[in-house]
Amino acid sequence: xxxxxxxxxxxxxxxxxxxxxxxxxxxxxxxxxxxxxxxxxxxxxxxxxxxxxxxxxxxxxxxxxxxxxxxxxxxxxxxxxxxxxxxxxxxxxxxxxxxxxxxxxxxxxxxxxxxxxxxxxxxxxxxxxxxxxxxxxxxxxxxxxxxxxxxxxxxxxxxxxxxxxxxxxxxxxxxxxxxxxxxxxxxxxxxxxxxxxxxxxxxxxxxxxxxxxxxxxxxxxxxxxxxxxxxxxxxxxxxxxxxxxxxxxxxxxxxxxxxxxxxxxxxxxxxxxxxxxxxxxx
Amino acid sequence: xxxxxxxxxxxxxxxxxxxxxxxxxxxxxxxxxxxxxxxxxxxxxxxxxxxxxxxxxxxxxxxxxxxxxxxxxxxxxxxxxxxxxxxxxxxxxxxxxxxxxxxxxxxxxxxxxxxxxxxxxxxxxxxxxxxxxxxxxxxxxxxxxxxxxxxxxxxxxxxxxxxxxxxxxxxxxxxxxxxxxxxxxxxxxxxxxxxxxxxxxxxxxxxxxxxxxxxxxxxxxxxxxxxxxxxxxxxxxxxxxxxxxxxxxxxxxxxxxxxxxxxxxxxxxxxxxxxxxxxxxxxxxxxxxxxxxxxxxxxxxxxxxxxxxxxxxxxxxxxxxxxxxxxxxxxxxxxxxxxxxxxxx
Numbered sequence: 001x002x003x004x005x006x007x008x009x010x011x012x013x014x015x016x017x018x019x020x021x022x023x024x025x026x027x028x029x030x031x032x033x034x035x036x037x038x039x040x041x042x043x044x045x046x047x048x049x050x051x052x053x054x055x056x057x058x059x060x061x062x063x064x065x066x067x068x069x070x071x072x073x074x075x076x077x078x079x080x081x082x083x084x085x086x087x088x089x090x091x092x093x094x095x096x097x098x099x100x101x102x103x104x105x106x107x108x109x110x111x112x113x114x115x116x117x118x119x120x121x122x123x124x125x126x127x128x129x130x131x132x133x134x135x136x137x138x139x140x141x142x143x144x145x146x147x148x149x150x151x152x153x154x155x156x157x158x159x160x161x162x163x164x165x166x167x168x169x170x171x172x173x174x175x176x177x178x179x180x181x182x183x184x185x186x187x188x189x190x191x192x193x194x195x196x197x198x199x200x201x202x203x204x205x206x207x208x209x210x211x212x213x214x215x216x217x218x219x220x221x222x223x224x225x226x227x228x229x230x231x232x233x234x235x236x237x238x239x240x241x242x243x244x245x246x247x248x249x250x251x252x253x254x255x256x257x258x259x260x261x262x263x264x265x266x267x268x269x270x271x272x273x274x275x276x277x278x279x280x281x282x
Numbered sequence: 283x284x285x286x287x288x289x290x291x292x293x294x295x296x297x298x299x300x301x302x303x304x305x306x307x308x309x310x311x312x313x314x315x316x317x318x319x320x321x322x323x324x325x326x327x328x329x330x331x332x333x334x335x336x337x338x339x340x341x342x343x344x345x346x347x348x349x350x351x352x353x354x355x356x357x358x359x360x361x362x363x364x365x366x367x368x369x370x371x372x373x374x375x376x377x378x379x380x381x382x383x384x385x386x387x388x389x390x391x392x393x394x395x396x397x398x399x400x401x402x403x404x405x406x407x408x409x410x411x412x413x414x415x416x417x418x419x420x421x422x423x424x425x426x427x428x429x430x431x432x433x434x435x436x437x438x439x440x441x442x443x444x445x446x447x448x449x450x451x452x453x454x455x456x457x458x459x460x461x462x463x464x465x466x467x468x469x470x471x472x473x474x475x476x477x478x479x480x481x482x483x484x485x486x487x488x489x490x491x492x493x494x495x496x497x498x499x500x501x502x503x504x505x506x507x508x509x510x511x512x513x514x515x516x517x518x519x520x521x522x523x524x525x526x527x528x529x530x531x532x533x534x535x536x537x538x539x540x541x542x543x544x545x546x547x548x549x550x551x552x553x554x555x556x557x558x559x560x561x562x563x564x565x566x567x568x569x570x571x572x573x574x575x576x577x578x579x580x581x582x583x584x585x586x587x588x589x590x591x592x593x594x595x596x597x598x599x600x601x602x603x604x605x606x607x608x609x610x611x612x613x614x615x616x617x618x619x620x621x622x623x624x625x626x627x
Binding site: 037197258259272 | 316482483499617
């Protein structure tokens with residue numbers, strides 16, 4: 001009461017701040033906490049995509065499972081909008097045809113015995129998923145980020161990736177999960193992935209790439225519990241131009257969240273090897 | 283009084299010795315920026331020391347320096363010969379004899395003091411006998427040209443093969459490997475992760491004191507929970523599955539034979555301590571009263587940097603172990619071959 005004008009001024013300033021603050025918070029980019037001992041954002045945590053990209057990256061309506069008489073509603077395809085910038089995958093004509101063949105033959109037994117190449121969706125065989133599919137399989141994955149080295153452990157098939165950061169050791173050979181070299185662009189972790197086997201698929205719809213693929217991933221924190229994930233896919237053997245998928249990744253915030261085992265090999269052995277011990281000539 | 287005084291003097295002497303012995307291990311503790319002891323690095327668990335001590339050595343725990351020098355010379359000679367003979371074979375498959383990992387220990391097992399596994403319980407012995415008999419019943423002996431006898435096992439199904447050959451998992455703790463024995467340890471606040479190159483397993487060890495997974499959940503690699511005791515990471519591993527057996531290659535370097543005992547009841551306490559810039563001491567106590575009549579403990583170094591030989595110096599030396607993806611022909615030939623052997627028999 002002794003100094004009412006001062007108090008009034010504080011109230012006015014406070015009101016203005018309250019009015020301005022939410023707008024500022026919405027406009028300003030999110031700044032993530034730093035990884036202890038570094039200037040980089042801390043991406044550690046258990047993350048998971050929450051979409052239907054693994055069924056089809058493209059826009060798709062719900063569809064029955066391939067075996068509705070056996071499975072009923074189990075295994076039916078959940079509907080989803082596109083995660084592709086521009087909604088279309090820019091296939092070369094032959095590749096568009098191949099994608100349709102892939103889809104038709106997605107449950108084909110492994111390995112074409114004539115060409116010695118795998119056929120069917122690698123996920124049905126519990127094969128390592130490749131990049132970017134590993135990111136949006138409906139399983140969590142955990143990032144272990146240290147200043148020079150990042151390890152991503154995926155629940156699906158115990159898949160693993162090392163990302164070398166700040167150094168570029170040469171790839172010794174092709175591999176299913178590829179060779180990953182990372183660097184920081186501001187608060188975005190950019191990962192160049194090369195030297196994949198070229199037998200991985202992008203989804204259950206048969207979308208695919210070849211061994212020439214170059215994937216550039218971008219992981220950007222957008223809130224304490226969200227990363228924005230982008231992958232640009234370039235493959236002159238299969239596509240007419242580079243194209244990009246984008247999706248948020250969600251932190252698994254359960255107090256007891258942890259990766260468990262989905263070592264799916266034991267679930268596919270009958271499918272893969274059963275015909276070797278049955279009475280047949282194949 | 284004088285006796286007591288002497289005893290106290292003795293105790294003091296022991297205490298001083300303990301301090302002197304421990305000083306190098308604890309003197310320069312490397313720490314992470316958030317203060318945990320730093321175990322990070324790339325290591326190999328390759329070792330030339332057998333799990334069990336040769337019986338004739340009795341309670342002799344260590345070789346003398348002279349004996350070690352002789353063994354190393356012998357090892358170098360064997361390696362040179364093997365390398366020469368296998369010059370055209372992939373380097374990865376070459377080092378059947380470890381180039382590194384020679385310690386002065388006579389066995390990895392340090393408890394019981396005779397360096398050998400404790401006796402099996404009667405139940406475990408019976409189960410092992412039954413499983414060995416079942417295995418033997420699948421053996422087909424053939425006499426070839428010149429009277430050489432060839433033994434072949436019939437595999438009626440993939441289930442007759444080990445989880446290793448099915449590319450599913452390998453028993454953790456690992457104690458020996460023919461190849462792909464690289465390990466990478468990374469640490470983040472609240473976690474230690476051990477990446478085993480073989481089987482591309484990331485073993486994630488939370489340090490937040492959470493309970494093990496529910497006992498109804500059984501996993502190939504179990505459930506691991508860690509905490510720090512001084513500079514030592516102590517990991518309790520439980521929740522293993524009986525689908526896995528305590529298998530090993532039946533060589534002198536590993537536990538004798540293929541014991542085929544289920545690991546489901548086995549509990550492990552692992553202790554990881556940095557002993558110098560390049561090495562971790564890895565100690566494991568195995569406890570399963572349904573299998574062995576006593577707990578037992580083994581210890582081995584995990585070596586990194588220059589001590590690791592020329593194979594695992596940095597993270598880029600760990601490569602993808604895509605086993606299942608290349609297992610088609612192995613399974614086809616094994617299973618079809620077994621059917622053919624039965625037809626011929």
